Ligand SMILES: Cc1ncc(C[n+]2csc(CCOP(=O)(O)OP(=O)(O)O)c2C)c(N)n1
C-alpha cells in the first residue's frame with residue numbers, strides 16, 4: 001500500500017470524526033436540543049475524506065446541505081462546527097448560518113449550501129480566482145445526484161470547460177434526492193457520462209471505497225493543477241439514513257439499509273483492508289475510535305453549554321437595518 | 324362543519340379541482356414521492372410537508388408529476404403548458420428557491436397576456452412555502468412575496484387560515500392569470516372549520532377579521548392571528564382594534580382598508596417580510612395618499628428587520644413580529660396626539 005501509517009490513520013480519523021459528529025448530532029436532534037435540519041453523511045464519509053486528502057487550506061471547496069463531512073475533511077475545527085450547528089454565538093457563523101451554512105473561509109471552505117445546485121457556480125468562481133492569480137490551487141464542488149440535474153450545475157460545468165478552470169466536480173451519488181430515486185430523476189442514469197459530454201475527463205468510482213476516491217482525485221488534481229481544465233468524479237455511496245433526521249423512509253426497505261450498514265460501511269471497509277495489507281492492527285483503530293468519540297462528545301457538550309447569541313446580534317453584519 | 328388543518332384544506336382544494344377539471348395537473352419535486360425507490364409508498368409521502376399526500380394515488384402519474392430538482396424547468400413547463408391551455412399547479416417547495424427559476428415566471432408567464440396582445444395568459448398556480456419559525460435558516464425561511472407583487476401580471480395570494488386557503492386556492496386554479504400562492508409553513512397545522520364542498524373566495528377581497536373603532540391593523544399571512552391576539556389583549560385596556568387581512572396582496576383591496584381607516588384614523592401595518600420596498604410600505608403609502616384626511620396619527624409599520632433570517636432560534640424569535648410588538652405599536656398610534 002502506497003500510504004504511510006500516518007496518512008492511513010489520518011484518513012481513518014477523519015472518517016470516524018464525521019461518523020461521530022453526525023451520530024451524536026442525530027442523538028441531540030432527536031432529543032430536541034439541535035435546531036433546524038440535520039442531514040446525515042453516514043455511508044458517504046470516504047468521498048469527503050478521499051477528496052480532501054489532496055487539498056490544502058488554500059484550495060477551495062463548495063459544499064451542500066449535507067456538508068458536515070466536507071467541513072471536517074477540509075479541516076474545520078470540530079469545536080467550532082459544533083457551536084455552529086447548535087447556533088451558538090461563537091460558532092463559525094455566529095449562529096446565523098447553522099448546519100446548512102457552515103463556512104470557514106480561512107480553511108477554503110466556502111460554505112455548506114441550502115440551495116441545491118448552488119455549489120457548482122460558486123466553485124467555478126473560486127477556480128477563476130485561482131486561475132486569474134496564476135496559482136496552482138483547485139476548487140471543488142460537491143454535488144448530489146439530485147443536484148446534478150440543476151441548470152446551474154450544467155452551466156457551471158460548461159463555463160469551467162470553456163475557461164479551462166481548475167474546477168473539480170465531485171458528484172455524490174447516494175441513490176436518492178429526498179424521497180425520489182436516482183433511476184427516476186436522472187434521465188440518462190449516468191452522471192459521469194453526462195459530465196464527460198461537457199468536454200472534461202469524467203471518472204466513476206465506488207464512493208464507499210476510500211482508496212478508489214483517493215486515486216481518482218489524485219488524477220483529477222494533477223490534471224486541474226497543471227492547467228488542463230476541469231474534471232468530474234462520480235462517487236457512488238448509498239445514503240444510510242433518511243434525507244434528513246425525521247424522514248420515516250417509507251420508500252425504502254429495512255433490508256436495504258441493514259445491508260448497507262453491514263456490507264458498505266466505508267469506515268469498516270477501509271479498516272479491514274488496511275489491516276489486511278499493512279502492519280496496522282485492530283487496536284490501532286480502536287484507539288482512534290475512542291479518541292475520536294471523546295473528542296466529538298466533548299465538542300458537542302461544550303457547544304450545547306455555550307452562550308446563545310444576544311438579541312442585538314440580529315442586526316449585525318448588515319449595512320443598514322431600517323428598523 | 325368538519326375541522327381541517329390548512330394542510331388538509333389545501334390538499335382538498337387541489338383534489339376537488341382535479342376531479343372537476345382534467346386539465347388541472349400538479350408538477351413539482353416530491354409531490355408524489357417514492358418515484359424510482361425500492362418501495363413506491365407514495366401515499367405516505369406527498370411532499371416534504373405532506374400537503375399533496377394521496378393525490379398521486381387518486382390521479383396517477385400523468386397528472387401528479389414528480390420532477391428532478393430542476394426549478395427553472397418546472398416553472399417553464401408550467402408556463403408553457405398554461406400557454407397551451409392546461410391549468411398547471413406547480414409546486415416550488417420553498418419560496419426561497421425562486422432564486423433559481425425566476426425568469427420563467429417574471430419574464431415569461433407574467434408577461435404573456437400583455438406582451439401577446441391579450442391572446443392568452445398563463446393560467447397557472449405556483450404553490451410555495453414561505454416564512455420563518457422553524458429554524459430553517461437564511462435560505463429556507465424568507466417571506467419574499469413583495470417581490471412578486473412588484474411584477475405586473477402576477478397575482479399573489481397569502482392565506483392566513485384553512486378556510487381562506489381552500490376557497491382562495493380553488494379560485495386561483497380557475498383564474499386565468501399566473502397566481503403565486505404563498506403557504507406559511509407555521510400555519511399548515513392550524514385548524515379551522517372548512518366545508519367539504521367546493522367554494523371560491525374572490526382574489527382582491529379583504530376579510531375584516533375583527534371590527535374595531537380606535538385603531539386599524541392591516542396584517543398579512545401568519546401575522547393575522549398575532550394581530551388578533553394583540554387586539555384581544557388591548558380590549559381590556561379599552562382600545563378597540565380592527566384587524567384586516569387583505570388575503571391577496573395583488574390585487575390588493577384598498578377600499579376595505581380605507582373604510583376602516585376612515586373610522587379609526589390610526590393604522591398599524593404588520594408583515595413578516597423585510598421593510599424596504601415591501602407590502603407594509605405599499606399599504607402605508609396607499610393609506611397616506613388616499614386616506615390622508617382621515618389620519619390622526621402617522622401610519623406605523625411592524626415588520627422584520629432588513630436582514631436575512633438567522634438560523635439561530637433565539638435570533639429568529641427576535642426576527643418576525645410578535646403579538647407584543649404589535650400591541651406596543653397599536654398603543655403608540657392610539658396614544659398619538
Ligand atoms: C434549489 C433547491 N431545490 C430544492 C431543494 C430541496 N431539497 C433539499 S435537499 C434535496 C435533495 C437533494 O438531493 P441530492 O442532490 O441527491 O443530495 P442528497 O440530499 O442526496 O445529499 C432537495 C430536493 C433545495 N434545498 N434547493
Ligand SMILES: [Mg+2]
Nearest residue numbers: 144145176177
Ligand atoms: Mg442524493
